[in-house]
Amino acid sequence: MYPVLNKRPNKSDSKPLPIVVIGNGPSGICLSYLLSGYIPYIKRGSVHPHPILQRKLEETPEVPIIDQDLEYLSEGLEGRSQSPVALLFDTLLRPDTDFGGTAESVLTWWHETHRAIPHLVLGRNPPGGAWHFIEGSMITLSQGEWMGLPDLQFKDWMRKKRRGLRNNRATAEDIAQYYQHYVAKKGLQKNFICGTVVTSVRKVSPDVNSSYAQQDPEGNSDSIWDFPEKDDDQIASGNLFQVDGFIKNTNGHQQPFSIYAENVVLATGTYDSPTKLGVNGEDLPFVHHKLSALEEAVKNKRVGMTSDPVLIVGAGLTAADAILFAHHCNIPVIHAFRRRVNDPGLIFNQLPKMMYPEYHKVHQMMKEQSVACPGPYKCYISLPEHHVLSFTEDKKCVFQDKSGHQKVFNISMAFVLIGSNPNLSFLPNNGIDLAIDNEQPVNSKRNPINVDPFTYECVQEKGLYAVGPLAGDNFVRFVQGGALAIASSLLKKANKNPP
């Protein structure tokens, strides 16, 4: 069913692909849909509630959105994203959703196969990205509808599956299944190669100043030209990438591969490298950095009602999910975090209580049951404004409070859930050169990859694109605008250079 990648190819038998997408989460899936020739037009007779946008849409109704001037269309739109194209695509798909409306999309989709651009989507796991790691029973922060991809409404899929939303929100398991279904339903499987891990992306370029230029480990100066003969022109123009990695076979073996691509899209998300505290003992075997480790420990009965408390470090939603899970299993918890409980920057202080009762409950526990003042909740103690100083081999954790006093607690296991960072180790210098501040690591919130806002092409490296949280779009409803911008840019490139 899936295309077979070349093993390490002979230099003469590898033909460059127009596009390789690395990462098969919602960003990669949405992009693959658009690159497969699914073209969005404005539905005849539809009226968008935004009057200025509606007027612009009426100017050239016969021209697909993907071929229109995205900068012009998105000018003046406002919403919960900084990206104009993300706002544009979102409002075309869900016109009045921010006002609580359920108006239908103003887009209609045509499958124009002649406009499809050959591409591959490489990913470590089944299509769906991060959603295969998130605990299946966890309920999304976003409304279920906002998790849907173009032209297959999430609520319709749920209805067919006879599943219901909870408080308008969905479970992570439903979301992961929906993404897999989407790939199958839209006939995209042929583009997806799952079980692949990309280990290196280098530019095959005569431009020695580019950090992406392929370096010959033996120092032969002419080796950068040592690539498929028929693509000498492409190499000479410096627009070919070499993507290396391995595929995991069903028997567990790793088979290396190497592909050449004219364009590479980074859609690898930000959940592969958990953030560390950087304290002594953090690598001890009872200290973990993923929520899934807690679920596994409960399943394997390594922790239970009678064990020493588990320590949960962090005050974000993943830490809150861990607390809810432990609470549900009656496992005693010590919860340590650095901020004040009333810090306005704390996510709980930003979520409406009505919509998120479970997170509100965690926040209440954090406030009412600190070590200093015991409250009504069993099996839970919060340590606000505490830093972890170290873990010791005999399963103790040493903390320091805001006045500098140290405290020691016995714990059974520790779960450090303080965020995660993208893993761009397959890029030169971990992709730091591509970031907005190119002296700091890439970070989806503080330092995303610097992309052109209307093409999502990296400012520092032509032919390289970034989408999703890597480009600063952190919610599924907004990653789709990046995919639209990239597909629009690549379609223009393809028209300029017909095969």
Ligand SMILES: Cc1cc2nc3c(=O)[nH]c(=O)nc-3n(C[C@H](O)[C@H](O)[C@H](O)COP(=O)(O)OP(=O)(O)OC[C@H]3O[C@@H](n4cnc5c(N)ncnc54)[C@H](O)[C@@H]3O)c2cc1C
């Ligand atoms: C706990 C949690 C809750 C969330 N809740 C919501 C929510 O309610 N609403 C919302 O809109 N968003 C939510 N998000 C954010 C959402 O998950 C992301 O916005 C979305 O998944 C980003 O999609 P993506 O395709 O860019 O990346 P991802 O979904 O992260 O997918 C990227 C994929 O690429 C793979 N990959 C990485 N490196 C390589 C490599 N070298 N080779 C091969 N494959 C690689 C990764 O393993 C991953 O599978 C949540 C995230 C988390 C962690």
